[in-house]
Amino acid sequence: MNYIIIDPNECKGCRVCIEACPNRCIRLGNAINEIGYQYAEFIKGAKCIACGLCYYSCPEFGAVTVYKDEEEYHG
Numbered sequence: 001m002n003y004i005i006i007d008p009n010e011c012k013g014c015r016v017c018i019e020a021c022p023n024r025c026i027r028l029g030n031a032i033n034e035i036g037y038q039y040a041e042f043i044k045g046a047k048c049i050a051c052g053l054c055y056y057s058c059p060e061f062g063a064v065t066v067y068k069d070e071e072e073y074h075g
């Protein structure tokens with residue numbers, strides 16, 4: 001399976017990755033991170049194709065990690 005993990009404290013909730021994802025795999029959660037932003041999260045079970053568009057579009061280096069062909073979800 002493919003999925004991404006977004007580091008809550010590296011995300012500034014800009015929504016760029018949400019708009020970039022072709023399969024609507026990402027949403028803004030309700031929780032607030034350490035620096036006061038609502039952060040984005042992967043929707044568990046969403047059909048991620050590991051295209052990397054979220055990773056490449058995110059302006060915050062290190063916020064998004066893409067996992068491809070994993071046996072299990074470790075989000």
Ligand code: SF4
Nearest residue numbers: 021048049051052054
């Ligand atoms: S890797 Fe592609 S399909 Fe998966 S969450 Fe990111 S943009 Fe969406």
Ligand code: SF4
Nearest residue numbers: 011012014015017058
């Ligand atoms: S593009 Fe990056 S900073 Fe913006 S919401 Fe997505 S993970 Fe957070």
